[in-house]
Amino acid sequence: MVKDLLSSFLEVQDLSVEIGNVQVLRHISFDLGKGARLGVIGESGSGKSITARALFGDLPPNSTSTGKIRVGGNSVLDLDKGDLDTMRRTLLSLIPQNPGMTLDPSMKIQRQISEVLTPSGVDAADRALALLTQMGFDGDETEIMQRYPHQLSGGQRQRIAIAIAIGSNPELLVADEPTSSLDSLLARDMIEVIKAYAISTSSTVLLITHNLEEVSNLCTDVAVLYRGNLVEIGPVDRIFDHPQHPYTDALVKSYKELYGSRRYLERAERSTNDYVATAHSSSCPYYTSCPKAAKRCLSEAPTPISTKTGVMCHFPL
Numbered sequence: 001m002v003k004d005l006l007s008s009f010l011e012v013q014d015l016s017v018e019i020g021n022v023q024v025l026r027h028i029s030f031d032l033g034k035g036a037r038l039g040v041i042g043e044s045g046s047g048k049s050i051t052a053r054a055l056f057g058d059l060p061p062n063s064t065s066t067g068k069i070r071v072g073g074n075s076v077l078d079l080d081k082g083d084l085d086t087m088r089r090t091l092l093s094l095i096p097q098n099p100g101m102t103l104d105p106s107m108k109i110q111r112q113i114s115e116v117l118t119p120s121g122v123d124a125a126d127r128a129l130a131l132l133t134q135m136g137f138d139g140d141e142t143e144i145m146q147r148y149p150h151q152l153s154g155g156q157r158q159r160i161a162i163a164i165a166i167g168s169n170p171e172l173l174v175a176d177e178p179t180s181s182l183d184s185l186l187a188r189d190m191i192e193v194i195k196a197y198a199i200s201t202s203s204t205v206l207l208i209t210h211n212l213e214e215v216s217n218l219c220t221d222v223a224v225l226y227r228g229n230l231v232e233i234g235p236v237d238r239i240f241d242h243p244q245h246p247y248t249d250a251l252v253k254s255y256k257e258l259y260g261s262r263r264y265l266e267r268a269e270r271s272t273n274d275y276v277a278t279a280h281s282s283s284c285p286y287y288t289s290c291p292k293a294a295k296r297c298l299s300e301a302p303t304p305i306s307t308k309t310g311v312m313c314h315f316p317l
Contacts, residue, residue: 008070009034009204010055010172014304015067017050019060024050026228026285027304028067032221034171037198037205039215039236041251042225048208049097051225052174055206056092057084071172093170095194097177099161103149109160110145116168131167134193135159136186154181162190166197173198176208187211191218212255216240224248227285234309244316246290284314292317 010032017025025047032038040048053059054069057076069076072091079087096102104112113131114124132141136159149157158181165173175194179187195218198205207218215222215236222239224232224247232245243249284290284297292315302312 008032009036009072010206011068011070012051012055013068013070014306015051015054015065015069017047017054017059017063017065019050019063024228025054028230029304029306030223030230030233031308032204032206034204035198035202036221037195037207037219039207039209039219039222040225041209041212041215041222044210045227046225047228048225049176052094052176052206052208055172055174056088056094089168091170092172092174093165093168095162095165095173095175095178097180099154099157099181100149102161102164103157105149107148108145109147109149109152113145113160113164113167116164127167128163131163132160134166135163136189155183155186158182159186159190162193166193169201170203171201172204172206174206174208177210178207179209179211179214187214188217194218212240212252224251229285229312230305231286231312232310233305238309242317244311245286245313246292246317247286248311249317 008031012028012030015025015028016023028047028051030038040051042048050059054065055071055076057079059065065077067077071087074083074087074091076084076087094102110125110128113128117124117127128145129141132144137144137156144152144156144160149160152160158178162178165175173194178194179190182190191214194205194207197203198218205218207215209215219236221234222236223230224239224245226247232239232243232248239248240252243252282299282301284293284301287293287297290297294315296314300314302314305312
């Protein structure tokens with residue numbers, strides 16, 4: 001893989017994951033330097049959330065994996081539970097799609113925020129109040145601090161989860177659909193909060209989303225997943241303005257042309273082409289839906305991406 005070893009903070013090399021008998025990730029490679037912000041997009045089931053879980057060493061028990069993941073020099077797939085827990089506390093933080101994954105139902109919000117702030121040596125109560133103000137709880141911070149998670153709305157719990165993730169001062173912030181339960185105005189504000197944190201601390205961000213607007217506003221680069229394959233990766237402006245993979249092109253067009261201001265990705269399927277592909281690894285994964293497919297695409301899978309920018313396609317646009 002082509003990379004700058006001095007600047008790479010997150011390195012994923014030839015990562016494949018199989019759950020049960022299903023291969024959910026196939027030869028994924030990318031690396032991010034300090035301060036880089038990568039948006040990961042693709043349809044539901046394309047492998048976005050499994051990629052995030054792999055970074056945390058949190059794959060399902062019935063899974064097997066090959067390849068390498070390094071976060072801040074730590075080889076994630078080789079760490080034992082104790083070292084994994086230490087890495088998660090000191091380097092990583094997750095904004096989950098479901099805040100119930102991180103919020104303790106038996107603990108008041110003030111204590112939950114303060115617990116992640118205590119190691120930094122700051123005044124936990126004051127910092128917690130400041131974080132809640134950042135999250136848009138202007139004027140209600142004190143009341144929110146004394147509530148339990150079940151006393152909050154879904155949107156309020158989501159913002160608390162963002163506050164906890166940022167409050168721990170992670171060097172790598174993984175945001176898995178962080179605004180899914182927020183209205184459009186609050187969602188935009190939360191993306192700005194995440195961006196401001198990343199820029200001020202030179203933290204690395206991995207944003208998983210269906211929302212191209214959020215990627216455009218927050219990220220420096222974008223990775224496109226399709227059926228467990230990384231089909232395109234590169235700078236946001238280049239990929240959104242001049243996509244090279246037919247699947248990426250379909251996604252971008254569905255956003256720009258078909259749905260106007262609609263913010264979410266739709267399935268970018270095309271009618272089946274003239275050849276009938278069988279489900280085997282020697283074919284291009286997008287073969288049956290691609291308008292540019294040729295016989296070579298049926299008999300020979302494109303080479304997986306192994307550089308900072310690239311496209312997994314025999315006939316890029």
